[in-house]
Amino acid sequence: MLAVVGTIPDPDFPLATGEVTLKGGHIYVEGRPxxxxxxxxxxxxxxxxxxxxxxxxxxxxxxxxDIGLGDGSRRLYEHLVEHxxxxxxxxITFHYLQPDVDWHNKVLFAIGKIRKxxxxxxxxxxxxxxxxxGLAEEYDLFTPDAxxxxxxxxxxxxxxxxxxxxxxxxxxxxxELIRRAYAHRNAARRLLVKGRIDYVAGPQGMIATxxxxxxxxxxxxxxxxxxxxxxxxxxxxxxxxxxxxxxxxARANRIAGWLASPTPMTQVAxxxxxxxxxxxxxxxxx
Amino acid sequence: MLKFLxxxxxxxxxxSLGVExxxxxxxxxxxxxxxENTLKAGGWNIRVKGPPPEIRTGCDLVIExxxxxxxxxxxxxxxxxxxxxxxxxxxxxxxxxxxxxxVKDFGRFLMVRAANMxxxxxxxxxxxxxxxxxxxxxxxxxxxxxxxxxxxxxxQPREIGHTLCGYALQLAYEEIKRRCLPS
Numbered sequence: 001m002l003a004v005v006g007t008i009p010d011p012d013f014p015l016a017t018g019e020v021t022l023k024g025g026h027i028y029v030e031g032r033p034x035x036x037x038x039x040x041x042x043x044x045x046x047x048x049x050x051x052x053x054x055x056x057x058x059x060x061x062x063x064x065x066d067i068g069l070g071d072g073s074r075r076l077y078e079h080l081v082e083h084x085x086x087x088x089x090x091x092i093t094f095h096y097l098q099p100d101v102d103w104h105n106k107v108l109f110a111i112g113k114i115r116k117x118x119x120x121x122x123x124x125x126x127x128x129x130x131x132x133x134g135l136a137e138e139y140d141l142f143t144p145d146a147x148x149x150x151x152x153x154x155x156x157x158x159x160x161x162x163x164x165x166x167x168x169x170x171x172x173x174x175x176e177l178i179r180r181a182y183a184h185r186n187a188a189r190r191l192l193v194k195g196r197i198d199y200v201a202g203p204q205g206m207i208a209t210x211x212x213x214x215x216x217x218x219x220x221x222x223x224x225x226x227x228x229x230x231x232x233x234x235x236x237x238x239x240x241x242x243x244x245x246x247x248x249x250a251r252a253n254r255i256a257g258w259l260a261s262p263t264p265m266t267q268v269a270x271x272x273x274x275x276x277x278x279x280x281x282x283x284x285x286x
Numbered sequence: 287m288l289k290f291l292x293x294x295x296x297x298x299x300x301x302s303l304g305v306e307x308x309x310x311x312x313x314x315x316x317x318x319x320x321x322e323n324t325l326k327a328g329g330w331n332i333r334v335k336g337p338p339p340e341i342r343t344g345c346d347l348v349i350e351x352x353x354x355x356x357x358x359x360x361x362x363x364x365x366x367x368x369x370x371x372x373x374x375x376x377x378x379x380x381x382x383x384x385x386x387x388x389v390k391d392f393g394r395f396l397m398v399r400a401a402n403m404x405x406x407x408x409x410x411x412x413x414x415x416x417x418x419x420x421x422x423x424x425x426x427x428x429x430x431x432x433x434x435x436x437x438x439x440x441x442q443p444r445e446i447g448h449t450l451c452g453y454a455l456q457l458a459y460e461e462i463k464r465r466c467l468p469s
Contacts, residue, residue, distance in 0.1 A: 038430070039425070067448065096423050147399065
């Protein structure tokens, strides 16, 4: 099964775990709804759309309400440390969580107790914590954008907010940032760098680039990175190798965006609706 | 006595220019933002920085201040109900927050990126149309509260955000305000 861990921007949303379903514009866990406008619900909705195409079971969600105070994230971390060792997930995707290195390390230690090691994907706040912990290489995939890649490439920055200027200035030079991130061992085994051009990379450097279809208006739209990570997680759970899944997910996410005829004010829910068509198209051609 | 200290604070040189400085460590970033507002309004010459490695947890800011003014600073904070977790002398260089902006003009829309955060406005209507990027849990919350509102009516990230990503979004918000609202 695919597990997704993240937060809901609602302080009253309790810790909820279980199968995630999608109905209308909401995901549901333990019968509790959350709109799929952005963040972890957008990732989950995208994963569900892709899993539907693949004919696979729905993901398992670990969710808690958190608006940035870290309380919901801490409840989640605590729950994961207790319950993950008994789990049998094939893929675990970590998403919007308050970056906290101590808790990150405890969660990773708990994962180490799982009988068969799952594939590990980190995005958003948990990726920040994974980098800062010095244990980035334990992960199969990170999905940074250019700004976050600059943060991975800066061996001294504990958060993208502190990325040094001379490295940020390089954010158009993605291959150099990738090289630097691996040189300082601050990257996962594979990177999918999302942007105007998507890059799939590993310690040896660039593996592939994806640049079509190209829609400039996708950059400002919140949640397009979340949908990419959702599709990717589903494809890896579906048995695709990480590199191959990254390539296909990047293509599918671009096509879904293109099908939505986006402008900078398009909301990500409009793109999620196009994912089944996009994934089908990409899989037929692969 | 307080008046004297305040006047002295306002006249003092910037915290990182050779004066012995300390840092105030708080429970979370929203407390740092409140403390920053309080101390700046009081005329203190303080700066928001990254914490030294030994006290980093992953998503933190600290306030650097002239150490000699510790008592007055703490008193001012206590008046607004803020109590730092620690006050630590600075012994090594502190991290500087990002101060670079990337601006992209889409014609009708303008996008500003600060660090890992992007904010986009419809220039014709002044509605905020999208928030993108970031990884801390207040970002989906900030997007929910800001998107679909006019720039002048939307809550500021510094008012309802709590993390470094929220702080970066505040910088993008201020840059958009500077470019789109008449001063």
